[in-house]
Amino acid sequence: MDIGEVARRSGAAASALRFYEEKGLIRSTGRRGLRRQYDPEVLDQVALITLGRSAGLTLDEIGRMLSVGGRAAVDRQLLAKRADALDEQIRQLAVVRDGLRHAAACKERDHLACPKFRRLMGLAVRSAVQRPKSRGKPPRLVP
Amino acid sequence: MDIGEVARRSGAAASALRFYEEKGLIRSTGRRGLRRQYDPEVLDQVALITLGRSAGLTLDEIGRMLSVGGRAAVDRQLLAKRADALDEQIRQLAVVRDGLRHAAACKERDHLACPKFRRLMGLAVRSAVQRPKSRGKPPRLVP
DNA sequence: TTACAACTTCAAGTCGACTTGAGGTCAAGG
């Protein structure tokens, strides 16, 4: 397949696909003339990348996860560890979400005066402090 | 309070606080010499900013909520929408986590070839040709 | 009074994930 077809079928821009390839997240099978050719299986990989991106993972993280193809038990440990880290990240996001949801529902005029909100906010802040700062573009939101 | 104390107590860097002030998200009460002075209530505002940031709001959005009077004029719709977006993000993270966890346990060398993994990832079922036609409920297709 | 830590301003740099633009190549259809 040409890059254009991959783009059409995956929803990712051709420029993004070139970028992924440059970063080693996907591979083309060769060229036809100048043009990159891709196997259909690349569609799965791009889908995985897209999924990871919308979950807020960086391309580096995704790359690391993709690259552990059936290797040793070391990698199993690594994978399990990453899953645990995701659990933690999910927990933190849930706290923030609860805070937001309460703020949206609370009748209190000034949210900063609501004890419940303040408590939730405190939690969110504390967990935000110890989290690595995520820079760059925020995750692509799925509407 | 000096900016340094606000930084210490809020967890935000002094440079970030100056940045927030420049953007109109917080206000100093004046100067002592050159130095900005802050009221303690700025701590609440910074906490709110931090909460909003970790929920994925932009400083502009947060600024709009903070800008009306001293009270936080929170946009409930926006907050609810953001909470929903967080739900979605959490859902996607959970999918990735489950995939990782499965990959850690699965013997398959190529995870993309494993049906269970594919199902977890919500990937389209591959090559229907080589699998027996199932009677009963057709698989739910993920678009 | 002097040292110095803590501030100040302003410009420029950084990070991640791409996008955009200029200028060039090429395969296929008419």
Place this chain on the structure above:
DNA sequence: CCTTGACCTCAAGTCGACTTGAAGTTGTAA
């Protein structure tokens, strides 16, 4: 054969939220 549109490379630009660095000022403790 010629056109055309889809591709190519490479450099630079973009966006948000800060950070960093240089160069200067000042409150305060010794």
